[in-house]
Amino acid sequence: MNQEIAVEVNGVFHYARNDEATLGKDIIKRKFLKKLGYTVLTVPYFDWAILENKNRKNYLEELI
Numbered sequence: 001m002n003q004e005i006a007v008e009v010n011g012v013f014h015y016a017r018n019d020e021a022t023l024g025k026d027i028i029k030r031k032f033l034k035k036l037g038y039t040v041l042t043v044p045y046f047d048w049a050i051l052e053n054k055n056r057k058n059y060l061e062e063l064i
Contacts, residue, residue, distance in 0.1 A: 005064065006038040011045045020046060 014026050030040045041063050051059055 004036075004038045006033050006040045007043065007063075008040060009043045009048075015044070020044070 008026075008030070010022075010026065014023060015021060016023060030042075033040050043060070043063065047059070048056070
């Protein structure tokens with residue numbers, strides 16, 4: 001069975017200032033994508049930035 005996947009890469013402007021809380025516009029976007037049948041996977045900048053290059057591939061594979 002094929003599944004549609006949307007990978008969302010979020011930078012600092014997708015979160016409240018000095019917080020990891022997602023902004024409303026991104027919550028609405030995810031809900032819209034889910035209604036279209038997508039599974040939405042999010043890569044937040046604060047997770048990505050701490051990974052070394054060799055671990056980034058593993059991070060993405062585990063996410064999917």
